[in-house]
Amino acid sequence: MLTLREVTKEFRIGAFGGKSVAAVKGVSFDVVPGEVVSLIGESGSGKSTIGRMILGLNSATSGSITFDGLPVRAGKEYYRHVQGIFQDPFSSFNPVFKADRVFAMIKEAYYPGVPAAEWGERVETSLRDVRLNPGQVLGRYPHQLSGGQLQRLLIARALLLDIKLLVADEITSMLDASTRIDVLNLLAELKTRGLGVLYITHDLSLGTYLAERTVVLRQGRVAEMGPTDDVFGGPLHPYTRELLSAVPRLHEAWDDAVPVETCAYHEGGGTGGLLEVTPGHFVSCAGLASCPGG
Incomplete structure (x- = not known):
């Protein structure tokens, strides 16, 4: 469905745009129907x-970025x-x-061309699908x-279309804990209908909760990616281990941050290259400062 191959994005900077900075560097991954991929x-x-x-x-x-085999337009x-x-x-509502x-x-x-009565039924169905009472939300102002x-209104809006892919960018970061889980459970339910979801977050615990596969970014490059259980259960990249060590744990004192050591995977693919360590589990040196290839 969605395919990214060696995608790089540079932005012009400086008074006259004479310099550039690369925000994304050679990123490749896929999202298939009925799958949630966390981008962390x-x-x-x-x-x-x-x-x-x-x-x-x-x-x-x-x-290149393609959707169903065609370039994104x-x-x-x-x-x-x-x-x-x-x-x-x-910010999404006037x-x-x-x-x-x-x-x-x-x-x-x-x-x-859809008659008003039929459209009203479709809207009510989409609202109930996201566990909203139409009478309690329609006719109200955003505030x-x-x-x-x-x-959930925005998700209901998407469901009215023939949606195949949802890009969810930090959609729970402004919500309280109980509402956050409700929204995540809703996304998990939608994927059973064949919806693909790219879930963008900085919160590792939420990414673990939701996704089948995880892509870990560091300075615009893929540091590690693979099945979520493999990436979080047996992290190979020093940066992934450092991120996991920073996750708060109840009833435990925090460990010291994992030091970023020389990358053992530099020889597997060079700076930014990916080495498949186990089936579907890729890791890269990603240009670590202490790596000889960095």
């Missing part, structure tokens, strides 16, 4: 930049199948319009709804 890394690692390129909001400097037909949800749900305006815009753009309700 610290702030500035390139996660959101990748999400924006998949959504057609930014173009790649080099490499931002436009009405592409967004019929690919939708994004972002960290701040309030504060002067009531929540049902979101669904009216979908009808105007994609289903102008009258909680962040969790707004995020």
